[in-house]
């Protein structure tokens with residue numbers, strides 16, 4: 063299908079995420095070209111202060127909490143520049159200034175020169191009077207669990223935020239691991255705004271990152287983007303479907319077969335079927351447990367519901383399908399196993415979700431043709447089961463988990479949850495959209511039906527998955543903006559999803575990141 067242009071045009075720098083090692087290599091290249099560390103740090107502090115003043119123009123009293131490394135230097139620059147701009151500034155931390163090194167030591171000297179009576183306060187009581195707190199404790203150098211004074215300062219910042227202060231983080235909310243979005247010891251700053259320097263870090267967008275980072279600004283500090291391929295690219299939007307051809311008929315737009323809907327679990331198959339229909343599939347057939355047929359036929363007459371009691375019946379339905387959705391409400395009993403093994407032999411594009419994932423076998427290689435056109439969409443617990451590890455292990459490094467799943471099972475892999483990670487043939491993608499409204503039963507079934515529809519229309523596995531994930535996440539945002547994040551039912555997504563696919567609705571742009579110089 064021909065694609066119209068993407069509805070949003072974001073600067074390419076906003077679409078890439080770089081690991082801490084890539085950022086460090088980028089810094090080294092900048093230094094090699096003649097820019098020194100302090101010049102860069104001064105720009106970082108200036109960008110942060112500009113973001114602070116634009117977000118909270120009325121704020122007069124700011125607190126800067128500094129740590130032990132170069133992230134502290136960013137905060138020291140902010141303190142100096144804020145004083146120079148006429149703001150009232152308090153500096154907090156536990157570091158002996160003589161222990162700062164490199165650019166941070168220079169930043170301290172510059173601050174001392176500009177504000178000779180500046181002192182570092184080591185009691186957090188004064189934090190409560192600040193309107194905005196600058197978190198300059200840790201950036202990309204965090205490399206172990208936080209305890210001691212740093213943990214106490216993080217608790218104090220979060221308490222002050224709870225009491226009404228705003229928090230802006232330098233580079234990363236302190237405690238968030240740049241590469242994974244993991245937080246150790248449950249100790250991290252909760253920020254309202256994060257200004258990320260030189261390039262976005264993956265941890266801002268997945269795991270705990272989306273909950274802790276707040277709004278995101280990227281400050282390139284006068285530099286081009288880092289050289290080389292980013293660790294992952296971000297998905298913020300997806301092009302709508304092309305116009306529906308005037309001479310199309312239902313056969314043109316593909317037949318989706320949903321295999322699932324075991325006893326007591328018909329709803330999942332029905333939601334997947336409805337979402338396939340609402341995304342534009344020409345025909346949708348449900349292969350469900352025979353006991354489910356009567357109720358499901360009554361609910362949505364457009365779905366062709368077949369009670370399937372064995373392999374022969376399923377194979378005859380598979381012969382009609384352009385794509386199979388295996389898993390919604392499938393269950394784990396003998397009926398489920400018999401159908402799953404038969405469905406996995408389908409010679410065409412397929413998405414495997416939910417209990418369907420239990421019946422996958424590892425593929426021999428990524429060139430396995432079956433694996434090439436398969437989409438797998440586990441949530442973290444399902445991913446843990448497939449990888450023989452705990453959910454916590456999966457969440458500790460969602461990128462590694464998605465890659466490991468792809469290596470073992472092939473195809474396009476989605477690791478679901480806040481900041482969904484996509485392991486595709488052309489690398490890692492990371493969904494930058496979404497809302498906790500989506501954290502409710504059935505939204506995964508809606509997503510699987512969407513992917514099924516796009517596969518049946520002829521989109522390849524990567525494209526189908528990327529579009530579906532994006533529309534699904536934006537639909538969650540739209541519902542949350544309209545009616546709040548609590549209480550959304552999965553089927554509420556269907557209206558916005560249809561509108562997004564038809565380009566009749568665009569996502570709420572105030573959630574998108576900003577670019578600073």
Ligand SMILES: NC(=O)C1=CN([C@@H]2O[C@H](COP(=O)(O)OP(=O)(O)OC[C@H]3O[C@@H](n4cnc5c(N)ncnc54)[C@H](O)[C@@H]3O)[C@@H](O)[C@H]2O)[C@@H](O)CC1
Nearest residue numbers: 099103106131132133200201202203204205206207208233
């Ligand atoms: N080098 C430069 O010129 C620039 C650095 N920048 C800033 O520098 C940051 C990176 O600086 P660093 O590499 O010094 O790293 P950080 O300042 O993030 O922290 C590293 C320091 O903290 C210590 N540390 C790590 N984990 C700890 C823990 N759990 N408890 C206690 N101490 C811990 C380390 O031993 C090290 O001393 C970036 O995130 C960015 O904010 C930016 O200003 C851009 C320019």
Ligand SMILES: Nc1ncnc2c1ncn2[C@@H]1O[C@H](COP(=O)(O)OP(=O)(O)O)[C@@H](O)[C@H]1O
Nearest residue numbers: 478479480496497498500501503504505506507
């Ligand atoms: N906090 C969140 N933020 C954004 N998206 C979320 C969040 N929680 C869940 N989701 C999304 O909601 C969907 C839930 O799917 P899944 O866990 O399979 O639910 P179910 O099996 O009940 O359908 C996934 O697409 C997931 O990425």
Ligand SMILES: [K+]
Nearest residue numbers: 197200232234
């Ligand atoms: K920080």
